[in-house]
Amino acid sequence: MSSTANVDAAEQAYRPPSDTPFLVGLGVISSVYVLLLIGLLVGDVAYIATGNLADTVGLPGWLEWSRPALRPLLSMVATLGTPEIRYSVQLTMISCLFSALLSLFVAIPTSYLLSRHDFPGKNLLDAILDIPIVLPPLVVGLSLLILFQFVPDITIGGETYSLRNAIVFQVPAVVLAQFMVAAAFAVRVMRATFDQVDPRPEQVALTLGCNQSQAFWRVVLPQCGNGMLTAGTLAWARSLGEFGPLLIFAGATRMKTEVLSTTVFLELSIGNLEGAVAVSLLMVACAVMVLVIARIWGSRGLSL
Template sequence: MRRQATQNNAALGRVLVVTEPSGKENWYECRFDFSSPTELDRLRFSAPLAQPVQVVAVTESGQEVTRSVPASTGHDKWQGPSAQHVLVGAPWDFGGVEIEFASRRRASARTSGGTAGLQPSFRTFVADPKIGRLRPVAARRVVRFRWTDAVALDEVTLLNCLEPARVTLLDADGATVHREKVPATGPNGVREVVFEKRGVAEVAIELPSKAAIAELRFRWSGKVLSDWERRHPRLARWAGNPLVTAFGKPEIRYSIKLTLIACTITTILSLWVAVPVGYLLSRYRFPLHNLIDAILDIPIVLPPLVVGLSLLILFQFFPRSLQSAVVYEIPAVILAQFAVACAFAVRSMRGSFLQIDRRREQVALTLGCTRAQAFFYVVLPEAGRGMLTAGTLAWARALGEFGPLLVFAGATRMKTEVLSTTVFLELSVGDL
């Protein structure tokens, strides 16, 4: 694992501070890169060394000049050729190092100390333009993560916290959402802190010396908010509602339009058939009465896919021109819905007519009304509520029809797609 901190430098171009494993156990290598050859004056360590430290200066031509800094030495003067790179190999707990350097051009840079693996050796380094010095600043540092739009913070992983760390979560207005103190992990320890907080716009992590942030997990809705959405968050939440987003799709609007039209036409056709058939089955006994009554139950008891397959097979016996005009076209949607919804409407109307007293119809006949007049002026008004029930039942059954539509009419976008097949299509692509 390797991390580095970089910052553009007007004079030196770029100064990099990198730490990475040096190959020895508990030893790490700190590397300073200069964009141009730089004359080194002094190396100063923040604390006496318990072990010797190896320092390697690499010139522009690639020549390496190696020097060993003895233990119990806090600094070491440097005299040698101009260096392009400086590598310092030291144990993980050696603290920090200053490098005094000289350049013919003015130096002005600010860069953050790098961390690598389980070795966060450095903190914050500042290049002083007057004396040319890289020096560490505060022992504890605050690392901030800011997002333009609020996110859901799931987890933060910290490394090598020899002292407790503090994590503060802030919202877009700067108010504190959550504050937590993270216990120390010990040398080379790993601590995973689970938050699962929503509406986080900034995370401030106060790290002790030599600690590092290994990972920060968060989730974002994926939608970049415009200026008006940030100014009016409540209106933006309403506009970003999944239902509003769904209505914005043309294929969804088309399926809703086709569904409403097809269900309404199916309801009208079902009532147009259910009223006379229900009246005949409730008032008269005629040959094939029981057969017709049983046939009406077939669409109700058959599986929906079998109903659609039966319609598809039935239209194989019709002329080719009729097949192409109906099958997998909008008429197939209405016909598939009608095949099932009509049976429910007939059953409902038959029950309504059976509840109407026959004597009222007979009295109308004795008063000179014809049978048609008695039906329209006496029976039909009495069956008004039954017609409303049958129409509602047929409309609802047509709305929820899926199997026959999928087999007989298909689920083609912007053509034969209705709401029931829209759910199937959206679910198949994982957009539901």
């Protein structure tokens, strides 16, 4: 009895150190970065709220009292009033949609191949797919520009067509430049999605008479809906923020290849800082909406 009592007394005497300093340290480090992000957004909102752009937008008399609170929104509305910005918004939405769809079209088979099969050169292929992620964006655009210098002309029915002139510094170059970077992120997401799908139902389908294609379309892919949504939205958001490859490969010609990211650059180049900030906030709003969709309806817990 005495030995048991001694052990109980020793356990009661020992108390582990408090977790408070550790938790406080985690909170301080995390809050510094979060506050910096919030500060960036608050600074942008405060800048356009104190500018003159909002004064160019009229309000109904019964809403005039709310002008001070609506100044950031009015500045964005005033920016969208110009034909160049409206064209930029339209081209951005369309090009991001096409680049996201193309990214999914490439990411699904590529990721399935990497997730389910072993073959010579698999690690090399996996590394090559990460090149757009680690390379500076300007290098991607420059490499695309160099590549299309070697694309030969096509002769059809005696007519010669230049594929280079039809793509470089044209709208297709916008989609291609966005796709080159966005597809790499979509591949990462879809690879993690396929890795999390249990392979046993697929194997059972194969034993019941399905071939590999039927098992993929009928068993595997229906389980990846959330992952495809996440990959598509991430590719769309990445396309939205693309700038370097677009500037090199597609250019920044107004009413032709201008998208929102290059609009910020063009507005800065003419000294319209308030317009550039308003377009930046519009991009932030679009990105936040897309990421919220990915968080709510997309896959969770993907180990990218």
